[in-house]
Amino acid sequence: MRARDLLADFPTVTLDTAVIDAARLLADQDLPGLIVVDDSGLPASILPGTQVLRLAVPGYCQDDPALARVVDEAHADALLASMTGRTVREALPTRARELPVTDSQATALELAALMARTHSPLVAIVDGDRLLGAVTLQALMDGLLAQ
Amino acid sequence: MRARDLLADFPTVTLDTAVIDAARLLADQDLPGLIVVDDSGLPASILPGTQVLRLAVPGYCQDDPALARVVDEAHADALLASMTGRTVREALPTRARELPVTDSQATALELAALMARTHSPLVAIVDGDRLLGAVTLQALMDGLLAQ
Numbered sequence: 001m002r003a004r005d006l007l008a009d010f011p012t013v014t015l016d017t018a019v020i021d022a023a024r025l026l027a028d029q030d031l032p033g034l035i036v037v038d039d040s041g042l043p044a045s046i047l048p049g050t051q052v053l054r055l056a057v058p059g060y061c062q063d064d065p066a067l068a069r070v071v072d073e074a075h076a077d078a079l080l081a082s083m084t085g086r087t088v089r090e091a092l093p094t095r096a097r098e099l100p101v102t103d104s105q106a107t108a109l110e111l112a113a114l115m116a117r118t119h120s121p122l123v124a125i126v127d128g129d130r131l132l133g134a135v136t137l138q139a140l141m142d143g144l145l146a147q
Numbered sequence: 148m149r150a151r152d153l154l155a156d157f158p159t160v161t162l163d164t165a166v167i168d169a170a171r172l173l174a175d176q177d178l179p180g181l182i183v184v185d186d187s188g189l190p191a192s193i194l195p196g197t198q199v200l201r202l203a204v205p206g207y208c209q210d211d212p213a214l215a216r217v218v219d220e221a222h223a224d225a226l227l228a229s230m231t232g233r234t235v236r237e238a239l240p241t242r243a244r245e246l247p248v249t250d251s252q253a254t255a256l257e258l259a260a261l262m263a264r265t266h267s268p269l270v271a272i273v274d275g276d277r278l279l280g281a282v283t284l285q286a287l288m289d290g291l292l293a294q
Contacts (some may be wrong), residue, residue, distance in 0.1 A: 027289055121196050137200060
């Protein structure tokens with residue numbers, strides 16, 4: 001079982017997509033994450049769902065549970081406001097990290113290790129200069145358990 | 148909008164559940180993760196889907212992409228074998244880390260920050276000594292976008 005047996009088409013967003021539209025795509029299609037492509041159509045970043053959410057959380061609240069608690073419920077609107085005004089490009093982490101991207105020859109074990117290591121329930125599959133689709137955690141689990 | 152408005156019942160596993168059964172539960176119900184409860188019914192751990200997968204990946208492959216690549220496809224069976232013989236207790240990380248657990252008064256902002264920080268698309272909601280359920284990333288996103 002290789003990535004080519006498990007991959008499927010997957011929606012993409014671009015660096016210029018508004019964060020609010022990216023969030024709506026994730027929610028409406030119940031996606032485990034998003035593939036962000038650059039001008040050439042190749043993955044610039046892969047955002048697990050939890051990290052799409054991070055785009056919406058003001059920085060001063062991300063690492064301070066007490067602060068997030070005292071912000072009262074009216075301020076939940078701040079989350080939406082934070083998503084509305086920004087593009088994915090502005091919200092991406094600046095720190096480089098390993099992207100969950102591999103090719104169609106990747107083994108099931110390789111896909112599993114990559115998802116576990118990058119905390120991503122989504123791996124983009126690229127062959128040469130073309131994005132073929134993605135393998136989701138769900139597809140990998142189903143493939144493994146069907147054996 | 149608070150956790151009490153967003154929470155729903157959520158399946159649990161125990162420390163003695165076989166990893167293979169935990170994986171089947173995740174796959175069959177398309178869950179974003181699992182709540183592991185202790186003898187008192189309270190969360191001992193929360194496992195995002197990608198970390199359930201980690202339970203199945205041999206340690207020597209987790210951090211070495213090249214090694215996972217050379218293991219040929221026949222050895223994908225090793226993933227299943229690794230899951231079949233072990234319980235969740237044996238497979239949990241030994242390193243303590245912040246659990247995505249909060250109470251029903253948590254604000255949307257607090258839930259979002261907790262999910263982002265712990266990389267968990269699932270937050271267990273506990274009041275006093277009782278597990279009330281969980282808020283999923285999907286429920287939180289739907290709640291925010293419906294405002």
